[in-house]
Amino acid sequence: MKTDTVSLLDIQRLNKSFGDKPVLKNVDVNVEQGKTLVIVGPSGSGKSTLLRCMNLLEPIESGVITFEGRDIATPEARREAWRFRQEMAMVFQHFELFPHLSVIDNIMLAPVKIKGVPKAQARQKALELLERVRIPDKANAWPEELSGGQQQRVAIARALAMEPRVMLFDEPTSALDPEMIKEVLDVMTELSDQGMTSVVVTHEMSFARRAAHRVVFMADGEVVENLPTDQFFGGEVKPRTRQFLDQILH
Amino acid sequence: MNDSVTLILSYLSSANFLRAAGMTLALTVCSMLLGMLIGLIVALLQERRNRLVRALVMLYLWLFRGTPVLLQIIFIFNVLPNFGILLSGFTSGVIALALNEGAYMAEIYRSGLQSVGARQRTAGYALGMRGWQVMRYVVLPQAMKVVIPPTGNQFMGMLKNSALVSVIAVEELLLVADQTASANFRYLESLTAAAVYYLIMTTLFMLIQQLIEQRFKTQRSQEAPRSWSQRFLRMTRA
Numbered sequence: 001m002k003t004d005t006v007s008l009l010d011i012q013r014l015n016k017s018f019g020d021k022p023v024l025k026n027v028d029v030n031v032e033q034g035k036t037l038v039i040v041g042p043s044g045s046g047k048s049t050l051l052r053c054m055n056l057l058e059p060i061e062s063g064v065i066t067f068e069g070r071d072i073a074t075p076e077a078r079r080e081a082w083r084f085r086q087e088m089a090m091v092f093q094h095f096e097l098f099p100h101l102s103v104i105d106n107i108m109l110a111p112v113k114i115k116g117v118p119k120a121q122a123r124q125k126a127l128e129l130l131e132r133v134r135i136p137d138k139a140n141a142w143p144e145e146l147s148g149g150q151q152q153r154v155a156i157a158r159a160l161a162m163e164p165r166v167m168l169f170d171e172p173t174s175a176l177d178p179e180m181i182k183e184v185l186d187v188m189t190e191l192s193d194q195g196m197t198s199v200v201v202t203h204e205m206s207f208a209r210r211a212a213h214r215v216v217f218m219a220d221g222e223v224v225e226n227l228p229t230d231q232f233f234g235g236e237v238k239p240r241t242r243q244f245l246d247q248i249l250h
Numbered sequence: 251m252n253d254s255v256t257l258i259l260s261y262l263s264s265a266n267f268l269r270a271a272g273m274t275l276a277l278t279v280c281s282m283l284l285g286m287l288i289g290l291i292v293a294l295l296q297e298r299r300n301r302l303v304r305a306l307v308m309l310y311l312w313l314f315r316g317t318p319v320l321l322q323i324i325f326i327f328n329v330l331p332n333f334g335i336l337l338s339g340f341t342s343g344v345i346a347l348a349l350n351e352g353a354y355m356a357e358i359y360r361s362g363l364q365s366v367g368a369r370q371r372t373a374g375y376a377l378g379m380r381g382w383q384v385m386r387y388v389v390l391p392q393a394m395k396v397v398i399p400p401t402g403n404q405f406m407g408m409l410k411n412s413a414l415v416s417v418i419a420v421e422e423l424l425l426v427a428d429q430t431a432s433a434n435f436r437y438l439e440s441l442t443a444a445a446v447y448y449l450i451m452t453t454l455f456m457l458i459q460q461l462i463e464q465r466f467k468t469q470r471s472q473e474a475p476r477s478w479s480q481r482f483l484r485m486t487r488a
């Protein structure tokens with residue numbers, strides 16, 4: 001099944017503190033082209049911080065972040081962080097749609113204003129994306145008129161509109177009512193199946209089993225486990241991982 | 251009585267009063283637009299971390315909020331010429347009023363900018379926006395909704411404050427009314443005529459403010475703070 005593995009985003013020996021509190025300790029994570037990496041771990045283990053570091057939203061103490069073969073954590077590269085971020089879309093726990101823009105304008109904003117895509121083309125693409133996240137009829141709605149699940153799917157469409165190389169999801173379903181979780185996970189699973197490179201922080205183990213190629217378990221700012229999905233759920237894992245899995249699965 | 255009404259009407263239609271009202275309007279609009287620009291720049295500068303920039307901004311706010319506008323007007327008109335800067339009464343008045351207004355508008359903009367949370371900004375950055383793009387496309391449009399109602403109030407305040415430049419002999423409404431009355435001691439009539447002009451202009455501002463607020467009201471549940479003119483117009487309609 002697995003053929004050659006091309007690394008798209010590679011984190012090595014990443015250290016990050018808030019004040020004098022270390023939050024990420026020598027973290028190594030590798031995201032392969034076209035694969036889905038799921039990151040799990042207890043609250044406060046540094047999962048969100050890791051995603052924000054990948055996207056250069058946080059300064060780091062030390063480490064190497066290689067994106068498409070280039071170290072993007074250097075001061076020079078950081079000055080052009082916006083360039084890399086256009087290729088690394090992010091989806092947040094609380095959606096963060098722009099409340100002053102309609103659904104379609106939320107999706108078109110960055111392509112049109114940031115990338116300079118012609119409006120008609122961006123609109124066409126936005127409508128296709130709404131189709132893809134299964135809310136084609138909401139183009140002209142305001143974000144606040146949508147349910148949480150719909151808002152999150154618009155947020156996914158907005159992220160996809162920039163045609164990113166990788167999608168970073170930070171607990172995309174944690175703020176949703178149970179009945180809406182599935183509709184968002186379905187969209188994400190489909191993306192994963194279609195070969196969108198994704199990094200997903202989530203507590204949804206069913207999603208991890210179904211869509212992830214690898215699962216990383218983090219605790220206290222360290223990567224405790226990093227295994228192919230079937231081994232992570234079926235094989236020998238460290239006691240700390242076992243304990244977490246037992247808690248979350250029962 | 252009848253005689254008073256006739257005189258008021260003749261003042262209202264006189265070229266003198268009309269010109270003076272035009273001057274008041276020009277003073278108000280020019281000072282306000284310049285003041286809004288200064289306020290916006292100051293508010294954006296305040297977001298910077300640079301110590302020196304912040305100190306300069308604080309100094310400006312301290313000076314212009316801590317002294318009477320009247321003093322600022324007279325100062326700019328009478329003291330700047332000592333340094334070779336000769337300005338007309340109108341220009342001096344506009345500069346003084348605008349600098350004073352900027353100090354208050356800065357605060358209004360600041361609260362607007364702060365109403366847009368860090369997570370919204372992060373969402374902008376994550377889409378690949380640069381700092382100014384986040385400001386332009388994410389923060390400012392949302393801040394607008396918070397900023398517009400108090401700005402309308404400031405406009406009306408400015409209309410009234412503009413009367414202060416009468417001290418440097420700018421021929422605006424109050425000065426003309428006062429001069430007219432001092433010739434014939436018909437204060438009731440000339441001041442009433444001036445008041446009518448002021449009321450016409452404030453009412454006009456209110457209507458414009460209402461239109462602008464409507465235009466920016468894209469969301470229904472998140473109510474923007476209600477401005478005085480909104481409440482007033484609602485009352486008159488009921």
Ligand SMILES: Nc1ncnc2c1ncn2[C@@H]1O[C@H](COP(=O)(O)OP(=O)(O)OP(=O)(O)O)[C@@H](O)[C@H]1O
Nearest residue numbers: 018019023041042043044045046047048049050171
């Ligand atoms: N901006 C910040 N300033 C200071 N400390 C922070 C900041 N953001 C996060 N932290 C701390 O860093 C640690 C890791 O936080 P992070 O949000 O990355 O954890 P997480 O694994 O995403 O947790 P959760 O499951 O609750 O989202 C926590 O101890 C948190 O308190």
Ligand SMILES: [Mg+2]
Nearest residue numbers: 047048049171
């Ligand atoms: Mg988190």
